[in-house]
Amino acid sequence: MSRERLSVVVTRRLPEAVETRLSELFDVRLRDDDTPMTRSELVEAVQDVDVLVPTVTDQIDAGLIGQAGERLRLIANYGAGVDHIDVATARSRGVLVSNTPGVLTDDTADMTMGLILSVTRRLPEGMAIMQKGDWDGWAPTAFLGGRLGGRRLGILGMGRIGQAVARRAAAFGMQVHYHNRRRLRAETERELEATYWESLDQMVARMDILSVHCPSTPSTFHLMNARRLKLMKPTGVIVNTSRGEVIDENALTRMIRNGEIAGAGLDVYEHGTDVNPRLRELPNVVLLPHMGSATVEGRIEMGEKVIINIKTFEDGHRPPDQVVPAML
Structure with missing residues (x-):
């Protein structure tokens, strides 16, 4: 039976x-x-x-x-x-x-690189011009972004996805740095050519791009709060494909509007689908509808x-x- x-x-x-x-x-x-x-x-x-x-x-x-x-x-x-x-x-x-x-490691890492490229090379701005039919032709100073090669990428959370991002970033010629609860084994660090920072504050202050890859826990809630966001370079960019609660979204919005942070690429949000409307209005912010695993x-x-x-x-x-x- x-x-x-x-x-x-x-x-x-x-x-x-x-x-x-x-x-x-x-x-x-x-x-x-x-x-x-x-x-x-x-x-x-x-x-x-x-x-x-x-x-x-x-x-x-x-x-x-x-x-x-x-x-x-x-x-x-x-x-x-x-x-x-x-x-x-x-x-x-x-x-x-x-x-x-x-199973989503590679997909999320791919999307992270997509966001980094989108923000630093101003892809959405270029797409918007083309979709409106407002393009008047090539110009030497139009849509100038930044080259990825040689930039310092700080990875916050060096688990599976963080390490996959590190490998992709190295292929673009970026310098890989990371902060993690536990330091990686020496052989893994050598393979990834990644520099460990015990102090998150010190790492944040020196990075060109910060990519967030940590889970949502009581200890990571607003880990990137207003005080820590202020440590970023004015030319710095922050990308988040992990959990929205890790970043103080209101503080981030305020600082980008004030020119204290150069831009952001976000696939997740602190309050789910309730995204800060001021954040949506910013041309140097790329927002995606939680597509990292899609x-x-x-x-x-x-x-x-x-x-x-x-x-x-x-x-x-x-x-x-x-x-x-x-x-x-």
């Missing part, structure tokens, strides 16, 4: 290949609309289900976990970041949490990791990408 299949609820539309495979393996409830679930829909979803598959748009907090039914045993997050999930409360309730690390390949690989985590759990083993509070 075959064993009853796990009941799985998916909170957002996923790539078709992922949804098809989930349906083959589990008793899955898929999302018809490509919109976030409301709070009441999330509460209903966790009432009578074995596995919840949320995304970054879902707040899986203590209150929601407290309303979950007895069946809920795994939250298999579709995404690497889990700051929207109360992992400690889940653990106390006997609910495991897993994520999808690693490749077909990356999103399918994320789904494959979710499936492996659920299947491993179903087979009575620890999900390979289980997240525990000590990791955060």
Whole structure:
């Protein structure tokens, strides 16, 4: 007699290949609309289900976990970041949490370089002129940006993505510097040709471009606050493809408007979709709608990791990408 299949609820539309495979393996409830679930829909979803598959748009907090039914045993997050999930409360309730690390490293690093190039070479300004049909022809002093070769890139957070950015930056002839909670091994530093800075303040003050690659935790909230942003060169540029909460967005907006920072490239924002309207008006700021992981390949690989985590759990083993509070 075959064993009853796990009941799985998916909170957002996923790539078709992922949804098809989930349906083959589990008793899955898929999302018809490509919109976030409301709070009441999330509460209903966790009432009578074995596995919840949320995304970054879902707040899986203590209150929601407290309303979950007895069946809920795994939250298999579709995404690497889990700051929207109360992992400690889940653990106390006997609910495991897993994520999808690693698969988005190259995609996010590519997007980081895209933002660096866009800001320093003023690509959006050039595109805007062409789209308006206002281009009068080439001029020696028009749209002058800066050369990447020889510039100092400071990487804040030297994990998988930070290291992937370092390799790409080296190919552009940039000088790679980094600050991290733990210093890399000497052989890794040599391979990346990266200079370690124990003091974040000292590194920030000397960089031409600062790229943020750290998770959202209580210790990283506003890590780039007004005081630290003021340490940047007036010609400096800041890029963020990690978590919006790491940068004080209001302070950043104010300083760019005042000419204290040369520009910014952002894919994430402190208040989600509620982006500071003054920030949107600045020509030397490139804003993207959280596109860092937006490749077909990356999103399918994320789904494959979710499936492996659920299947491993179903087979009575620890999900390979289980997240525990000590990791955060």
